[in-house]
Amino acid sequence: METTFAPLETERLVLRPMTMDDAEDLAERRSDTTTAQYQAWRAPYSVERARELIASMESQPGPLPGLWYQLAVERKRDGKVLGDVALYLSGNGRTAEVGFTLHPWARGHHYATEATARLVDYAVFDVGVHRIEACTHPHNIASVRVLERIGFLAEGIRREAYWVEDEVSDDAIYGLLAREWIARREGD
Ligand SMILES: CC(C)(COP(=O)(O)OP(=O)(O)OC[C@H]1O[C@@H](n2cnc3c(N)ncnc32)[C@H](O)[C@@H]1OP(=O)(O)O)[C@@H](O)C(=O)NCCC(=O)NCCS
Numbered sequence: 001m002e003t004t005f006a007p008l009e010t011e012r013l014v015l016r017p018m019t020m021d022d023a024e025d026l027a028e029r030r031s032d033t034t035t036a037q038y039q040a041w042r043a044p045y046s047v048e049r050a051r052e053l054i055a056s057m058e059s060q061p062g063p064l065p066g067l068w069y070q071l072a073v074e075r076k077r078d079g080k081v082l083g084d085v086a087l088y089l090s091g092n093g094r095t096a097e098v099g100f101t102l103h104p105w106a107r108g109h110h111y112a113t114e115a116t117a118r119l120v121d122y123a124v125f126d127v128g129v130h131r132i133e134a135c136t137h138p139h140n141i142a143s144v145r146v147l148e149r150i151g152f153l154a155e156g157i158r159r160e161a162y163w164v165e166d167e168v169s170d171d172a173i174y175g176l177l178a179r180e181w182i183a184r185r186e187g188d
Contacts, residue, residue: 005062026050038137082106096123
């Protein structure tokens, strides 16, 4: 199998499948300590590991139930990769989870909000999910702001539920229902 996922566009961005040419950039992004601070990996992140992650994406036709699917976020005006967004579909396909990461130099322009909102749109209208979730460290203010701007609601904190190697932290849960997203879009 290989990826047949058609890129998703926004005003300023293209969300497209990653290729092996993205491996060094992905490793650099994940090796940044401010990026890794609240994430499931520890910096540094090797190019070899980035290649393995991309190879696993390349073996999927697109988002599949039970697996994460990662997309590069490319800026239209100069073709630069700003970061990545990811979508996870639950086994029954009713719920999706989203994730997002930008290079430090790409932050502060609401690119993560624009890219993640497009992914939510895809999950609701193309996949037909009922609910979208996101989890974040409660201190990750930029991430919380991105979610709130899109319309996610804080649903609670799972205490000491998030492990990275042998370190545990609280996990803040955010949720957005498809009908809430549709109502928001209609109100635009
Ligand atoms: C989360 C992330 C993608 C957001 O990138 P971004 O959209 O460019 O974020 P911005 O810099 O525009 O910030 C988004 C909002 O958070 C606010 N913000 C950012 N850092 C902040 C801080 N340290 N304290 C308070 N507010 C902060 C911004 O002012 C902005 O607010 P606004 O929407 O009211 O204008 C980026 O910070 C990142 O890649 N972080 C590392 C990876 C990560 O943690 N991903 C999320 C995992 S759940």
